[in-house]
Amino acid sequence: MNFKAIWEDPKELDEKYPAMVQGVDFNSNGSEIMGIMHVAQGIGPHKTIILLHGFPGYEQNFDLAHVLLRSGYNVLIFHYRGSWGSKGDYSINHVLEDVESSIDFLKSRFSRESYRVDGENIILIGHSLGGFSALMTAANHAEIKSVGCIAGFNFGLYGENISKNNFLIDSAIKKWEKAVIPLNGITVENFMESIIENKYKWNLLNIAESLKTHSILMIGAKKDIIAPIDEHYMPLVKALKKQGIHLKEVILDGNHSFSAKRIALAKEVLIWLQEQEIESHTLNQ
Template identity: 40%
Template sequence: MTYASTVTFTVASGGHELPGVLHLPAGDGPHPAVLLLHGFPGWERNFDLAHVLRRSGYATLVFHYRGSWGSAGTWAWSNVLEDAAAAARQLRADPRIDAARLAVIGHSMGGFAALQTAAADPTIPVVASIAGFDFGAAGTAPDPDQYVEPFDGDLLPLQGTSGRALVDEMVAHGPEWRLADLAPRLADRRVLLIGASRDTAAPPEQHHLPLVEAYKNAEHHLFPTDHALSDHREELAQAVITFLRG
């Protein structure tokens, strides 16, 4: 019998090797898999959810994007999207993984990256956003400069960027990054949208409810909690597992 294990997994993207951790369930596989994308800058990496997913039979990858937490390269929103797409391709190609059963799940910025990754790759059948931050909506809002100071306050684990640079990139790509506009491309996929009613980082009125309206066939939940779903982690895990088992 093959026992559950935790192994390193390197993602090659943008000419860099990005460190990751693959949580493998017991059994010989190939296993269904989840690419679990953390947010900005990655204070909450959702390892509790990774362990729950492994116990439920899903191999789960958590990795660091370029320019974050010691990873080589430069942090940028566009680099995050490239890194997430590269991770999905490489996870699917791993012989321990059932390539037809890959889900991409992300929290906060990771929710944005998850929906963007799935929309760009029609072979990804399942996607979920947890307290997702819509950079397209923020970039086309009347006052995007309101984000400069908060972004500046989260740069400690990042390199090669600034709050000003991140807002400028968000504004430049805002029209093409609006998550509601991805709905037609994801209409034939299974989509889960989870919001938090006490979320001040990604208020549901701007970041969650418009997606619920746009994604007509998505499953959706709004938990009475904060951006990290701090006091609803068990409910979050149950919602994700139930959704994946479909």
């Protein structure tokens, strides 16, 4: 693994198969999804990371995408239905469907030929809502072995907690009301209703057993006030450990977006990916 990719450009460039960044679009249940494909240099095919952003998408982790690109990975970042130019209506159900559609897109012949994608080697990494979505999706995809959850937000557990009384629900609505402004087809009231309605289905603690065959990276932020580690990180780590899952756990001294710890965040992700490469090489010998 080239850790210099965090702060240094590649020494050698492939003029025939250069690195590139291109706008892409794909269909998700009838809606056009807009995204950005980072294609690593070299003939490939390249392992490809789906880098899922959070809610509503202010932090999209493009700095991390370019570090991964320089390290030899393709990276797809896309905008969920009803957000940032993607068509359709926003909802968590639609977010989960859109992640499924992005996997289908990467496994297509078009992606293989156009973006040098190795459809058999897809990695899911997500931040906040994206971390939640990465784990929820991986539970249904045994073939996607590596999953990263960065400051993941456990929406199901949150729904269970706020559903205890109307005061907590009203407080949650006030807390989230401005966050839905950039999103289409959603109100803060129906957003909260969906979280409460799906509180058991979307509780990551309840799907830990379905992640047994995966290798998981969990990164928490000590100063996180949006997804506090005592509520969202620690219980999930405990549940995953109980299942004997191959788990790497890291807590950084940062906030929810790791604003002052972007280099440390990139380093931890690269270390984990290197460990995946070594383990895969060992198993294939």
